[in-house]
Amino acid sequence: MTATLNSETDDIIISVRGLQTRFGRSVIHDNLDLDVRRGEIIGIVGGSGAGKSVLLRAIIGLVQPTAGEINVLGENVARLDGDNLKNFSTNWGVLFQRGALFSSLTVAQNVEVPLREHTDMPKALMDEISSYKISMSGLSPDAGDKFPRELSGGMVKRASLARALALDPEILFLDEPTAGLDPIGASEFDSLIARLHDALGLTVFMVTHDLDTLATVCDRIAVLAEKRVIVVGTMDDMLAFDHPWVKEYFHGPRARSAGFAAKKD
Numbered sequence: 001m002t003a004t005l006n007s008e009t010d011d012i013i014i015s016v017r018g019l020q021t022r023f024g025r026s027v028i029h030d031n032l033d034l035d036v037r038r039g040e041i042i043g044i045v046g047g048s049g050a051g052k053s054v055l056l057r058a059i060i061g062l063v064q065p066t067a068g069e070i071n072v073l074g075e076n077v078a079r080l081d082g083d084n085l086k087n088f089s090t091n092w093g094v095l096f097q098r099g100a101l102f103s104s105l106t107v108a109q110n111v112e113v114p115l116r117e118h119t120d121m122p123k124a125l126m127d128e129i130s131s132y133k134i135s136m137s138g139l140s141p142d143a144g145d146k147f148p149r150e151l152s153g154g155m156v157k158r159a160s161l162a163r164a165l166a167l168d169p170e171i172l173f174l175d176e177p178t179a180g181l182d183p184i185g186a187s188e189f190d191s192l193i194a195r196l197h198d199a200l201g202l203t204v205f206m207v208t209h210d211l212d213t214l215a216t217v218c219d220r221i222a223v224l225a226e227k228r229v230i231v232v233g234t235m236d237d238m239l240a241f242d243h244p245w246v247k248e249y250f251h252g253p254r255a256r257s258a259g260f261a262a263k264k265d
C-alpha cells in the first residue's frame with residue numbers, strides 16, 4: 001500500500017489504481033496507486049529506470065496497462081483509443097523530455113499544430129494565440145519565426161511549453177523539465193511553471209530528478225520505487241520517511257548542498 005502522509009481528500013483529477021505495466025517479461029509497475037488533486041503541482045521522483053516516464057505515458061494513454069485503472073477527469077483513459085483519445089487529450093498539455101518539436105516547423109508553427117488539429121479557427125486567430133502563448137512562456141516575440149535548431153536548450157523547453165499550453169489545458173504533464181538546463185536556467189524555468197500554475201489554475205504532474213524543483217515548486221511529492229508509489233506527501237514528509245532510497249535521496253550530499261535537508265540532519 002502507498003503511504004499517504006497528507007490525508008486531506010480533495011478533488012481528485014487523476015486516479016491510478018492497481019496499475020500494472022509491462023514490456024514483454026519486464027514488469028515496470030505492479031499494483032501502483034496514485035491520486036493527483038486538482039490544482040496541485042505533484043513531483044514524481046524515483047531512481048533511474050523506476051518507471052516515472054512510463055507512468056506519465058500510461059496516464060496520457062500512450063502506454064497500455066496490463067492491469068488496473070487510470071482515470072483522468074473521470075474518464076478511463078485506457079479504454080479510449082484513436083480519435084476518442086485524441087479528442088480527450090485536449091484536456092492536457094505535455095512537455096516531453098527533449099521537447100519533441102517538429103524540426104521543419106518554426107516555433108509559431110509548432111505552437112499552432114494542436115490548434116490546427118483540434119479547431120477550425122481562422123489563421124489570424126491562430127497567429128494571435130500562438131504569439132500569446134510564446135510570450136507567456138517567456139520567449140521574445142521574434143522566437144516565433146525561429147526553427148528549433150536555432151534555439152538554446154532553455155528556449156526549446158519554453159517553445160514546447162507554449163505548444164503544450166496552446167489549447168488551454170487543465171493539466172500540464174512535464175517530463176524532466178529542468179534536465180539539461182544550467183542552475184540559473186533551471187530555477188527560471190521553475191519560477192515560470194509556478195507562475196503559469198497560479199495564473200492558469202493548472203494541475204501539474206511533473207517527473208523530475210531536480211531536488212530544487214521538488215523543494216521550491218511542488219506541493220506534494222510521490223516516490224516511485226519497487227514498481228509502485230511507496231509514499232506521497234510534502235517535502236517534510238519525505239525527510240521523515242524511513243526507506244533506504246528515500247533517505248539516500250532526500251538526505252544525500254545533493255540534498256545537503258541544496259540546503260533543505262541540513263536543518264533536519
Ligand SMILES: Nc1ncnc2c1ncn2[C@@H]1O[C@H](COP(=O)(O)OP(=O)(O)OP(=O)(O)O)[C@@H](O)[C@H]1O
Pocket residue numbers: 023028046047048049050051052053054055
Ligand atoms: N517502449 C518501451 N519498450 C520497452 N521497455 C521500455 C519502453 N519504455 C520504457 N521501457 C523500460 O521501462 C523502464 C522504465 O523506464 P522509464 O523511462 O519510465 O524510467 P524513468 O524512471 O523515467 O527513468 P529515468 O529517470 O532514467 O528517465 C526502463 O527499464 C525502460 O528501459
